[in-house]
Every structure is written in structure tokens, then in C-alpha cells.
Amino acid sequence: MHHLTMLNEVDFIRSIDQSYVGILLSDLEGRIFYANERVSEISGAPLEEIVGKTPKEMEEAGIIIKQSMEVLQKNPLTIFQKLHNDAKVFITSKPVYGSNGEIQCFIANYYDLSSLNHLYTEHMRNMEMKYTELKQLRSQFLHTDDWIGESQSTKHLQDLVTKVANTDAVITIIGESGVGKEIIAKNIHKQSNRHHAAYIQINCGAIPENLIESELFGYEKGAFTGAQSSREGLLEAANGGTLLLDEIGEMPLHLQVKLLRVLQTNEVTRVGGTKPRKLDVRFIAATNKNLDDLVQAGQFRVDLYYRLQVIPISIPPLxxxxxxxxxxxxxxxxxxxxxxxxxxxxxxxxxxxxxxxxxxxxxxxxxxxxxxxxxxxxxxxxxxxxxxxxxxxxxxxxxxxxxIHSLKHVKEQAEKEHIQKVLHHSTSIREAAKVLRVDHSTLVRKIQRYEL
Structure with a gap:
């Protein structure tokens, strides 16, 4: 049994008087002995014309149009009532039983339908506004970094991104500075099944060499002076999501060895640590340098180079x-x-x-x-x-x-025509690469670049 421990009887009645819903209490004869202020507001009649009246007397007084108030003397019931002031009222009524199981009185709730309709309309309008705002925000997120263009190259890139997005294959994006390598990487992430997880980007050329290792791999407490506590690196922070290694060609050689191990084992060991930690990260590399040339110059590991060449994506300049x-x-x-x-x-x-x-x-x-x-x-x-x-x-x-074209343009045009001729007389890209005396991956990039 519930007890009124916080409110006395006067305060309890005052709180009911302030209810947004109209409340009526009637005796077993149907005579109303209590009505709160909301009943008066809805009906337009003062409380003294309501309290003490039966439904029949209220009908005679013109407060109600038909004798629907007899609902107060029946079992639980819901009716619609139109009042003399044209207010439309929704009434629910039920008997109140005492501890001995006998009916003590009847209670009816008055709801002003016009107010309810107004509240419902306001609610739906607010919901529609919120839905529209959410759609706009979602649209901004989905399209702010979209790859825009009508060229054959752009359409090819869009198709390629769609094909590779839901794989976990390592991708290397090659292109000049400013062509949109980051945009391609973001689109791959947004179209992947990892879109709900982290997308983290690290510029390998912008972080000092003595800091990039701890930033990427994290460190354990005491690993070096100033390491007062352990900290996860960006590899761990990207767990479940996507990590873009921008300007991968700038990564120091000793870190290339560690990165290769991460790619092979899907594990990372923090600086100063001994316990490897499991990783589930989609790796995307990006570079504006020719990695072939870096490999030849001994500035990039050949084993890491081939590990990154699973899916090369070459972006032509504007x-x-x-x-x-x-x-x-x-x-x-x-x-x-x-x-x-x-x-x-x-x-x-x-x-x-x-x-x-x-x-x-x-x-x-x-x-x-x-x-x-x-x-x-x-x-x-x-x-x-x-x-x-x-x-x-x-x-x-x-x-x-x-x-009059630039010398570079003329060279590129001649290269394009020569590659096209060799491809025409070859049975495969690998055979053409041997004829041209270039790596298979290099020829693939040039084919993509020239849209052959």
C-alpha cells in the first residue's frame, strides 16, 4: 500500500488542482463532489456550477449538450463529449473501490482534445524539424568530402573505391600533393563496414623522427625520460577502424621494419613494452613520391613496398x-x-x-x-x-x-602512346611490363593514370 509521506491532504488537493488534466469525482448517485480548476477551464463554466450537480442538472444548465456524464455511474468507460462552448472533450471514467471491495465513488478524467491536438501537432513539427536537421547533418558528413568530378578518371576512382571499401586489403594511394588523397581515404572509410569506428590520420613527414615511433606505437611507463605513465599509440587508437599513413615515403627505415611486422602479425608492441597487443585496423598509405625510386635509392624497404602494393590507387593530377x-x-x-x-x-x-x-x-x-x-x-x-x-x-x-605544350606533357603523351601500343601486342600486363622493362605495379599505375 502506498502512503502520502511527503504531502499533507491540503497540499495533495492543491497539486491535483494544478493538474493539466481535468479531474472529476462523483458519489454513487452521480453527484459531483469535486472538480479541479482544469475542468472549469475546459468547460468554460465556474466550479460552483459544476460541483454538486448531477449530469442531468449539468445538461439542463447547458454545461453539457447531452447526458453523457452518466458515464460517471458506470463501469470503466471512454467517451467523446462536445460541450456548450464547442470544446471537444475526451472523457475516461472508472469506479474507485475501497478496501472492502465496494465502490466508494467514481473518477473521471477530462482531456481537452483541441489542446491535445495542438500538442501533438507541435510535437510532430518538432520531430520533423529534428529529423530534417539530422538529415542535413548526415548529408553534410556524407558529402563534405565526396570525390567530385565528371571525368573518366574520377568515375573510375569512384567505382574502385566502392569495390575495395568493404575489404580489409591494404591500400596505397599515389598522387601529387593536393590531388585529394585524403578525400579518397575518407571515402574508403565511410563506405566500409568500419565507418562507425575511428578514422585516424598520421602524417609521417610532419612528426619529428624522434617522436613518430611513440606516437604511432605508444609507450609503456618508464620507456624513456618523461614517460610518467603508459599511453596507447595511434595504431591502438584506430583499433576497429581505419588508419591513414600519409606521406608513407617519409617514414624512417627503422620504423618501416616495425610497421611491416604490424601488417604481417596484426599485433603492436609499445615502446619499452614486451607484450604484443592484438590489432584490427584497416591500413591505408598515401604518398606523393615514387616509392619505386625510393626503393632503388635504398630509402624504402622493398618488403614493405610489396606489402603495401595489394591495391594501389593512382590519382591523376587535375x-x-x-x-x-x-x-x-x-x-x-x-x-x-x-x-x-x-x-x-x-x-x-x-x-x-x-x-x-x-x-x-x-x-x-x-x-x-x-x-x-x-x-x-x-x-x-x-x-x-x-x-x-x-x-x-x-x-x-x-x-x-x-x-605549344610543355616538355613534360609531350613526354607523358609519348609514354601513353607507347604503353598503349605494347599492351595491344601483349597477352597480359605482366608480359607488357617485361617488354617495357618496368615493374608490374609501376605499369598498373601508369595504366590507371592514362586510363588505358
Missing amino acids: RERKKDIRPLVDYFLAKYNRKYHKKSVVTEDVIEAFYHYSWPGNIRQLENLLEHLVILTERPEIDVDSLPSEIRQNPEPSTLDGP
């Missing part, structure tokens, strides 16, 4: 996929217009100038330039005069039989 320029411009303009509350647009002459520029800094350079232009151009239209001089001056002027 100058080799000009079809991506316009969608990238549209994307970055929209991004920075939102950020800086501007309405900037670019002219077709600007797009044409972009097509003829070589973009040594690739997508990163394009993005930084567009942010700069959105901020500093006072008028909405960004024209050629707003561009830096090196972009305004067409680097590929038309003379005689056509544009």
Missing part, C-alpha cells in the same frame, strides 16, 4: 582531368558562398582560363583560389581580371598547328 574543373568550381563556390554569405559567380572566361592552366597545386590550389576570390571580390561576378596573373596568361597559346 591538369589531366579537365572535365572535373567545372563541377569542382561549382562545389567550392557554393561552399564558400554559404560560409561568407556571398553570391559570387564566375564567368565563362574564368572557366576557360582554368581549363588552360596547369594547376601545379591541383584541387587544393583551386579550392584556396576560389575561397580567396569569394572573400576579396566585391561584386558578385568574378571575371578574368580578378584572377592572378599566372592564370590570366594562357600557358598554352595557340600558334601554327595548335597549342
Whole structure:
């Protein structure tokens, strides 16, 4: 049995009086002996016209339209009642039994349907707003780092990412600085079954050599001066998720040995520790250097090189996929217009100038330039005069039989045509690699780069 230990009778009645729900109590004859303030608010009648009345008398007084209040004298029942003030009321009623099992009185709850409908509408509106906000946040997360473009190279990369994302194969992403290696890595993580877990990135070239080991592998207490307590490294922090080793070509040789062991055993041992710890990490490496050349120069271990070459992904520079320029411009303009509350647009002459520029800094350079232009151009239209001089001056002027290309471009074109000819006369890529006297992996990257 429950007892009122915190409220006395007066306070208890006062609390019921303040209830959001209308409450009525009637005796065995149906005469109401208690009604709280909410009943008066809903019905529009003062309490003195309600308390002491029977349902019949309330009907005669015009407080209710039909004699539905007789529900107070029946078993548990729910009815709909329309009052004289056009209020629509939902009434639930039941008898109250005493300790001897006999009916002591009847209790009825009054619910104002118009208020309930308003609350329900507000609730659904708030829920819809929250759902919309969640969809927007999710959309931002899914698309902020999407690989944008319309070139054949970009479509090939998108298909390749979809194919490899749900595997645990080691991936090495090769490409010039600014081409979007981090974006590819993030998309692989987001499309994988590890997307709910950690995505951690470490730049092997940005951390001092004497710190990168402890950052990557962690350390035990007392492993070196200043190690006051044990700490997990980034390898352990990425457990269950994805670790991007950016600029892998900058990793010191002695750490390459330790990393190779991690890849082979799926275990990591902290600096100063002896106990290996199990790992479940998806490894992605990225580099803007030619690892073949580093291997030949003795700056990169050949065994680690082949361990990283399970799935090489080569990203062509922006100058080799000009079809991506316009969608990238549209994307970055929209991004920075939102950020800086501007309405900037670019002219077709600007797009044409972009097509003829070589973009040594690739997508990163394009993005930084567009942010700069959105901020500093006072008028909405960004024209050629707003561009830096090196972009305004067409680097590929038309003379005689056509544009004069750079020596590098000519070499690449000749290489592409020669590879294509050898492939045509070979039965496999490995056979073609032998004819060309290059590694199989090198030829694979060039095939991807030239879209052969």
C-alpha cells in the first residue's frame, strides 16, 4: 500500500488542482463532489456550477449538450463529449473501490482534445524539424568530402573505391600533393563496414623522427625520460577502424621494419613494452613520391613496398582531368558562398582560363583560389581580371598547328602512346611490363593514370 509521506491532504488537493488534466469525482448517485480548476477551464463554466450537480442538472444548465456524464455511474468507460462552448472533450471514467471491495465513488478524467491536438501537432513539427536537421547533418558528413568530378578518371576512382571499401586489403594511394588523397581515404572509410569506428590520420613527414615511433606505437611507463605513465599509440587508437599513413615515403627505415611486422602479425608492441597487443585496423598509405625510386635509392624497404602494393590507387593530377574543373568550381563556390554569405559567380572566361592552366597545386590550389576570390571580390561576378596573373596568361597559346605544350606533357603523351601500343601486342600486363622493362605495379599505375 502506498502512503502520502511527503504531502499533507491540503497540499495533495492543491497539486491535483494544478493538474493539466481535468479531474472529476462523483458519489454513487452521480453527484459531483469535486472538480479541479482544469475542468472549469475546459468547460468554460465556474466550479460552483459544476460541483454538486448531477449530469442531468449539468445538461439542463447547458454545461453539457447531452447526458453523457452518466458515464460517471458506470463501469470503466471512454467517451467523446462536445460541450456548450464547442470544446471537444475526451472523457475516461472508472469506479474507485475501497478496501472492502465496494465502490466508494467514481473518477473521471477530462482531456481537452483541441489542446491535445495542438500538442501533438507541435510535437510532430518538432520531430520533423529534428529529423530534417539530422538529415542535413548526415548529408553534410556524407558529402563534405565526396570525390567530385565528371571525368573518366574520377568515375573510375569512384567505382574502385566502392569495390575495395568493404575489404580489409591494404591500400596505397599515389598522387601529387593536393590531388585529394585524403578525400579518397575518407571515402574508403565511410563506405566500409568500419565507418562507425575511428578514422585516424598520421602524417609521417610532419612528426619529428624522434617522436613518430611513440606516437604511432605508444609507450609503456618508464620507456624513456618523461614517460610518467603508459599511453596507447595511434595504431591502438584506430583499433576497429581505419588508419591513414600519409606521406608513407617519409617514414624512417627503422620504423618501416616495425610497421611491416604490424601488417604481417596484426599485433603492436609499445615502446619499452614486451607484450604484443592484438590489432584490427584497416591500413591505408598515401604518398606523393615514387616509392619505386625510393626503393632503388635504398630509402624504402622493398618488403614493405610489396606489402603495401595489394591495391594501389593512382590519382591523376587535375591538369589531366579537365572535365572535373567545372563541377569542382561549382562545389567550392557554393561552399564558400554559404560560409561568407556571398553570391559570387564566375564567368565563362574564368572557366576557360582554368581549363588552360596547369594547376601545379591541383584541387587544393583551386579550392584556396576560389575561397580567396569569394572573400576579396566585391561584386558578385568574378571575371578574368580578378584572377592572378599566372592564370590570366594562357600557358598554352595557340600558334601554327595548335597549342605549344610543355616538355613534360609531350613526354607523358609519348609514354601513353607507347604503353598503349605494347599492351595491344601483349597477352597480359605482366608480359607488357617485361617488354617495357618496368615493374608490374609501376605499369598498373601508369595504366590507371592514362586510363588505358
